[in-house]
Amino acid sequence: MNQDFDLYRTSEEHEMLRASIRSLAETKIAPFAAEVDEQSRFPAEALKALVAADLHAVHVPEEYGGAGADALAAVIVIEEVARVCVSSSLIPTVNKLGSLPVILSGSEELKKRYLAPLAEGALFSYCLSEPDAGSDAAGMTTRAVRDGDSYVLNGVKRWITNAGVSEYYTVMAVTDPAKRSKGISAFVVEKSDEGVSFGAPEKKLGIKGSPTREVYLDHVRIPADRMIGDEGTGFATAMKTLDHTRITVAAQALGIAQGALDYAKGYVRERKQFGKPIGDFQGVQFMLADMAMKLEAARQLTYAAAAKSERVDSGLTFYGAAAKCFASDAAMEITTDAVQLLGGYGFTRDYPVERMMRDAKITQIYEGTNQVQRIVMARNLP
Template identity: 55%
Template sequence: MSDEHRALRETAAAVADTQIAPHAAMVDECAEFPEQSLKALIAANLHAVGVPEEYGGQGGDHLASAIVAEEIARACATTQQVAGGSELFATPVLLAGSPELKSKYLPRIASGEFLGAFALSEPEAGSDVASMRVHARAVPGGWTLNGTKRWITNAGHADVYIVFASTDPSAGARGISAFVVESTDAGIVFGALERKMGLRGSPTREITFDNVFVPSDRLIGEAGRGLRIALGTLDRTRTVVAAQAVGIAQAALDVATDYAKQRVQFGSPISQFQGIQFMAADMATNIRAARLLTWAASIACDQNHSEVGLAGAMAKCFASDTAMSATTDAVQILGGAGYVKDYPVERMMRDAKITQIYEGTNQIQRLVIARQLFSERR
């Protein structure tokens, strides 16, 4: 890391420890939106560090985004997930949006005035994105959207959404386009909050579009390029998911090692037992490896490397598997104490699970890795 990255990490860690961590248990227990924590991130300019300076942002690179995401997730994965919605909104606009579109929305994301969201998944189109049924029909002056999106983070709270829709059903994957939809557009209906295992304070809902009119200037890039924009976005934001997973895993290791040094059995702290030591050693080794994979993938994004997709898939897959195993082992080290809400590791274990699922399941990530591996050897 550069000196700037180290300073950013220290700032993010301080905000996380003092202004976010104290609210994490209540956010989870009550499934409440992390309003105070999000305000603290915005006040510290940590909510959208990747927005370029020309649009009022911090101009941080992908590594900066990953560093901040890890520190925030270490304190409260829900808060990091909510803030991450704005990055998911900003990335496709930066990749393919017109200068006018960037100038209209990115400054509001950078200032914290707007919260963003990314609407790609549907009830029948999860991993199979190309089979989406939400469609957009060309009308004078723009498009009308109809259909339903599912599993949308920040739905109902976000001010702006990236929405992917089929503009040419006969073209399949080549007929998908991307749009900016505002929460005030007529015809948007939000479903009930999903009752989730983890990230309980992060609002997740269905969104139904009933003849929602979107002006033509809110089309991102060209019609028919939406799937490429979506995949290009996910190639980059998977590094943030990986960082989120690393943060959760690191938090679980911290709690487990502190507990092991204090918990006495058979006359000794359990940290002196080889069984516990080996578990902690494996956790720490895998977390370090996951962090380095995440940083490498972030740097690949910053360099626009040809292996951005591969690097992101590896980082996301390994880091999320590490988060799941590390949090499970943390619960085991705490024993009965780990199974109750008096300690945070059971929350961390519930939060960790979704990192193996969203932004492409780990089975999909393994397909991405395997296809590139074998295509290179043909």
């Protein structure tokens, strides 16, 4: 138990990374966060800053030109960026989600071909969901048919984060309809491939700076060597990927909650009613205490899950789902309380907590709704 607990702790190196990314986030990302949300535009300033600091895809192994950071380091980067701008935090989050299938199951040739440009600044998205295949991902209908040395892909992928901006896409498609989940294979599709196009950006409640679009695959012919792993292993790779990347959604939730708590703490110290700061009232103090307690519990669970991800422990599926579910539920509660603490000001776009509350909601939905997470946990009780 003690040995395991030590692996959950942050090292001096991790804390140095936190200080570095926090400084970058506050100086080069935070100043544009409100504008990115208001204009629903991609956070180009954040991408430039993250790429310049080699923090846009820290998970890429060193042998492919990346930083080779561990799972906890990736969590810290995402957490600190999300603290100031959740849309910007989707750059490192989705880069890991999109490329992890290649890292987990791809051939050496595929890793060299796609991880090196990712390490240099390219973006990588993940295409699993479809209009009629959300929680039931195995019910997808996108087809990939073998034709000589190629596969021809046809179908529509929906809710694809950073679609149209990313250069590369991990696409799940059915290669054998008779086998359901065991008939699904994974492929790398490039934005420039003939037949690839994108729908209009979705008009969303939150994370407005991260484009979410449909991806259309119209007779997209790609070389057979762009298959990730063996034919029929795509769904297993997709689920294995989510075991690891649900932890990054938990990291986003931590960042959102921390940002909201930090802002609310500062506000209640300055705002006066009845002749004293409202932070002096017990009712407000109890709210802050509950917010901090939930946040710290979520952080401990998320860091524990990150340690299990790094070691690829047998309990990872449960911990990944638990961290994502608990942290996102906590973030929704904490941001809602932050809006309440600011009163009428919290309900306006002049203050950042209403944006944080809107952004928090998606963490309860994507990479599997929290209802699905509870099913996953129940099936994988430790």
